[in-house]
Amino acid sequence: xxxxxxxxxxxxxxxxLAVLVVTAxxxxxxxxxxxxNFLCVAVVYVVLQAEFLAVIQVLVYAGGIVxxxxxxxxxxxxxxxxEAHQDPRRLSVIGLALAGAVLLELAGILVYSSGSDAxxxxxxxxxxxVQGNVEELGWLLYTDYLIPFEVASVLLLVAMIGxxxxxxxxx
Amino acid sequence: MIDTIVIxxxxxxxxxxxxxxxxxxxxxMERKVIAxxxxxxxxMRVGPYGILQAIVDPIKLILKEDITPAKADxxxxxxxxxxxxxxxxxxxxVVPFGGDELFYVTDINVGLLFIIAVTSIGVYGIILAGxxxxxxxxxxxxxxxxxxxxxxxxxxxxxxxxxxxxxxxxSMIGIVEAQQEAGFWFFFVQPVAFVLVLIGGLxxxxxxxxxxxxxxxxLTGGFHTEYSGMRFSMFFLAEYANMLVISAVxxxxxxxxxxxxxxxxxxxxxxxxxxxxxxFFGKMFGFLYLFIWxxxxxxxxxxxxxxxxxxxxxxxxxxxxxxxxxVVKVLL
Amino acid sequence: MMEITxxxxxxLSAALFSIGVIGVLVRRNIIIIFMAIELMLNAVNxxxxxxxxxxxxxxxxxxxxxxxxVAAAEAAVGLGIILAFFRNxxxxxxxxxxxxxx
Numbered sequence: 001x002x003x004x005x006x007x008x009x010x011x012x013x014x015x016x017l018a019v020l021v022v023t024a025x026x027x028x029x030x031x032x033x034x035x036x037n038f039l040c041v042a043v044v045y046v047v048l049q050a051e052f053l054a055v056i057q058v059l060v061y062a063g064g065i066v067x068x069x070x071x072x073x074x075x076x077x078x079x080x081x082x083e084a085h086q087d088p089r090r091l092s093v094i095g096l097a098l099a100g101a102v103l104l105e106l107a108g109i110l111v112y113s114s115g116s117d118a119x120x121x122x123x124x125x126x127x128x129x130v131q132g133n134v135e136e137l138g139w140l141l142y143t144d145y146l147i148p149f150e151v152a153s154v155l156l157l158v159a160m161i162g163x164x165x166x167x168x169x170x171x
Numbered sequence: 172m173i174d175t176i177v178i179x180x181x182x183x184x185x186x187x188x189x190x191x192x193x194x195x196x197x198x199x200m201e202r203k204v205i206a207x208x209x210x211x212x213x214x215m216r217v218g219p220y221g222i223l224q225a226i227v228d229p230i231k232l233i234l235k236e237d238i239t240p241a242k243a244d245x246x247x248x249x250x251x252x253x254x255x256x257x258x259x260x261x262x263x264x265v266v267p268f269g270g271d272e273l274f275y276v277t278d279i280n281v282g283l284l285f286i287i288a289v290t291s292i293g294v295y296g297i298i299l300a301g302x303x304x305x306x307x308x309x310x311x312x313x314x315x316x317x318x319x320x321x322x323x324x325x326x327x328x329x330x331x332x333x334x335x336x337x338x339x340x341x342s343m344i345g346i347v348e349a350q351q352e353a354g355f356w357f358f359f360v361q362p363v364a365f366v367l368v369l370i371g372g373l374x375x376x377x378x379x380x381x382x383x384x385x386x387x388x389x390l391t392g393g394f395h396t397e398y399s400g401m402r403f404s405m406f407f408l409a410e411y412a413n414m415l416v417i418s419a420v421x422x423x424x425x426x427x428x429x430x431x432x433x434x435x436x437x438x439x440x441x442x443x444x445x446x447x448x449x450x451f452f453g454k455m456f457g458f459l460y461l462f463i464w465x466x467x468x469x470x471x472x473x474x475x476x477x478x479x480x481x482x483x484x485x486x487x488x489x490x491x492x493x494x495x496x497x498v499v500k501v502l503l
Numbered sequence: 504m505m506e507i508t509x510x511x512x513x514x515l516s517a518a519l520f521s522i523g524v525i526g527v528l529v530r531r532n533i534i535i536i537f538m539a540i541e542l543m544l545n546a547v548n549x550x551x552x553x554x555x556x557x558x559x560x561x562x563x564x565x566x567x568x569x570x571x572x573v574a575a576a577e578a579a580v581g582l583g584i585i586l587a588f589f590r591n592x593x594x595x596x597x598x599x600x601x602x603x604x605x
Contacts, residue, residue, distance in 0.1 A: 007507045011515050018519055018542050022526035027534055028247065028302060034538050035295065041545050048512070048556040050564050055284040057548075060571050063291030065541070065578045067321060070298055072582045073534060074314065076589050095528030102524050106517035110510065132280060133561075134341055140565050152572045159576030166583030169590075 006047065013040045027073050031066060038062040052134045182276045186263055194411040199225040201411075201463045208467035232404035240305055240397050247303035252398070252405035255296025258289045259412035266419045267344050269429045269448035275344065282343040283335065286420060287328055290375065294320045296409065297384070297394050304397040313394035315474055316384030320375060322481040327371035329489035330364045333496040334424050337361055347428035354435035356427040363492050365425045367485055372417035374481065376410060379466035383474050418458035426454050512553030519546035533597045537581055544574045 017037040024030040038061045045054035128136050141149050199214065203221070206213030214221035239248055265282040267275040279285060294317050301313020335341055337357055338349040350356055358365050374381040384393045395406045422428060429447035433439055472480070519542060526539025548567045555563025588600060 003507055004505070007511060011511075014515065015518055015522065018522040021542065022522060022530065022535065022539055026244075027532060028244075028299075030535055030538060032247070032250075032299075034541065037542070038545065041549060044512075044515075044549060045552055048552050050552050050556070050567075051279065051281050052284070053548075053552060053564055053567055055281050055288045056568065056571060059284065059288040059291055060575055061541075061545075063288060063294070064321070065575055067291075067294055067298070067317065068578060068582055069534065069538065070295075070302075071314065071317065072586060074298070074302055074310065075586065076534075076595060092529045096525060098528055099521050099525040103517065103521040106520065110513060110517065134281060136561050137564055137568070140561055141568070145565050148569060152569055156572060156576050159579050163579040163583040166580070167586045 003047070010040055010044055010047070013037075014044070028070070031070050031073065034069075035062050035066050038066065050133060052137055179276055183264070186276060187260055190260060190263055190412060190415065191408065193415060194408050195225040195229055197411045197415065197459060198228065198407070200459065201466070204460065204463045205467045208464070229404060232407075233401055235400040237400040237402065238397075243305045243397070244303045247299050249402070251296050251300035251303055252402045252409070253296070254299060255293055255409035256405045256412065258293040258296075259409050259416055262286050262289050262416045263419070265343055266416075266423065267347065267428060268451050269446070271447070274429075274448055278342055278344045280340075280342045280345075283331060283341045283346070283424075286343075286416075287324075287331065290413070290416070291321075291324055293409070293413065294324075296406075300398070300406070301394040304394075306397060309394050309396045312384050312396075316377060316394055319377075319381065319384065319474075319477060319481070322478060323371045323374035323381075323485070326481055326485035326489050327368055327375060329486060330367040330371065330492060331424075333364050333489070333493045334361060334368075336493070336496045336500055343423055343428075347423060347430065350427050351430055351434050355433065356425060356430070358425040361425065361492075361496070363488065364496075365421070367489055367492070368421055368424070370480075371485060372421065373462065373465065374477070376413040376417055378410075378414060378462060380469040380472050381477055382466075383471060383477065414459065414462055415455070418455045418462070421458055422451060422454045509553050509557040513550055516546045516550035516553070519543075519549065531596050531598055533585060533595050533600070536597065537578065537585075541574060541578070544570060 014037060017033045017040065020033040021030050021037060024033060038057060042054040042057040042062070045051070045057060128139055130136060130139050199222070202224075203213040214224040217223040217227050239245060262285075264276045265279060265285055267278070269275075297313050297320065298317045299313075301309040301311075301316075304310070334346070334357065337360060338346040340346060340349065346357075353360075373379075377384055395403055398406060427434065427450075429451045431439065431442045431445065431450055523539045523541075523543035523546060526542065527536050530536055530539070548570055551563040551567050551570070555561060555567075585595065589595065592599070594600070
């Protein structure tokens with residue numbers, strides 16, 4: 001019962017804040033709604049018993065990436081520019097129609113997959129030598145998925161160098 | 172029902188009130204200690220030895236006029252101090268003040284990461300305060316302050332990784348119990364990490380010598396120039412609450428939390444009559460005194476020196492510390 | 504009331520994804536477009552975590568860690584590009600970002 005109320009409250013919050021992100025006129029308001037959205041998604045992760053991911057979501061997404069967005073917005077110095085949503089050059093009707101097509105496609109996939117109650121692929125009962133969400137995740141990252149882990153670290157290094165080079169002031 | 176809802180709510184109420192009262196007395200303590208360091212007496216008029224000054228100051232701030240600049244963004248202007256104060260209070264939910272279950276609100280198994288994550292939300296209060304004030308100096312000061320905060324956050328997080336390696340767990344109570352099992356406080360095995368967390372913590376809370384974003388001589392008061400009355404007092408409270416948070420976290424991670432010195436040595440067990448929370452608050456008080464002492468003594472860092480210290484000195488030392496800790500852990 | 508199953512989380516994820524798609528296709532401010540892309544990545548993350556919870560297999564959560572890392576890298580580089588562009592043309596309206604050199 002409590003889980004039902006919690007889930008519906010969270011869903012309303014997440015979807016409502018997402019709509020506000022996409023429709024707010026002031027860019028900084030949009031960013032604030034995005035932060036609140038990410039915090040609600042972190043709560044969803046806690047409900048799904050992925051507490052490490054919840055904390056990483058707050059730390060990296062809400063506390064790092066969105067701060068980056070906010071600082072860039074302040075440097076670019078956007079005040080609430082009057083952006084006419086109805087611009088003849090901007091075919092927003094086609095945009096909405098395409099988004100509706102995506103939603104229909106996703107709904108179709110859902111209906112198809114939940115209709116056939118396929119056998120849950122029996123995940124190999126890996127006997128983890130460690131207990132707990134963080135420990136098991138760490139174990140997987142460092143044994144089975146070590147190469148993607150190292151590749152991700154190289155990716156972040158490349159992105160860091162790229163961002164510094166791009167944003168550097170040409171003296 | 173009682174156990175899962177009522178008791179934690181009571182604990183939270185006691186905790187929030189306690190922290191806010193402690194913050195007002197910390198303000199008074201700072202004024203007194205800095206005064207004594209400068210051969211004067213500090214506030215002496217209001218109560219016996221000026222103790223009631225702690226109660227009078229918040230009353231004064233509440234009664235002041237609440238000005239909002241004309242062109243400021245009203246919602247964000249009001250939201251910024253809230254975003255500064257609330258994370259500082261939320262962190263206390265996972266800090267264990269004593270050995271018994273009575274002394275902490277909850278013990279989640281990612282407690283230390285939770286603390287890091289919530290303090291990184293506190294950056295928003297500063298950025299929004301500068302932005303919402305719609306004025307040049309606060310905007311520049313808030314950009315500087317937020318850059319300082321996120322730089323030192325990286326250094327502190329990397330240092331905490333080596334502490335997690337030593338303790339083997341992320342939960343705060345687990346770290347103190349690891350120190351009890353090992354028989355010595357982690358300060359003796361990780362002195363470098365302790366110094367780094369101390370310096371990083373000072374920079375995270377905008378305390379001297381890293382208080383360039385809010386020093387009066389610098390950018391006319393920094394990011395809270397346009398704030399007055401209750402909203403300004405919330406920033407003030409947030410800064411001192413953050414100082415309390417850093418003291419508490421340093422005590423738990425490096426100085427044994429609620430344990431007595433050498434907790435496994437039976438010869439010192441005559442000290443066991445001192446309750447665990449007395450040990451904790453005593454050590455925390457010692458660190459508060461250290462922070463105030465540092466403020467009274469050291470001159471301020473210039474902004475480029477500050478950023479150089481954070482990126483070019485602290486982060487390499489933190490990474491080196493992780494490598495050394497990992498090697499030692501594997502070899503032992 | 505009904506019990507919350509994985510399908511509920513997948514529906515939430517699909518709805519969030521389509522809101523992100525609408526944001527990318529309709530808005531003209533490039534920073535809002537970037538934020539809508541982040542919304543889409545979050546939708547995918549919710550879906551992955553929901554299925555990892557159902558199957559009791561933590562591979563989904565490993566995938567989410569990598570998605571978050573890639574999103575961080577993409578945000579950093581993307582904002583660097585925006586800053587470099589803004590220094591030259593003083594606009595964040597993507598309809599005006601239509602030349603390769605000026």
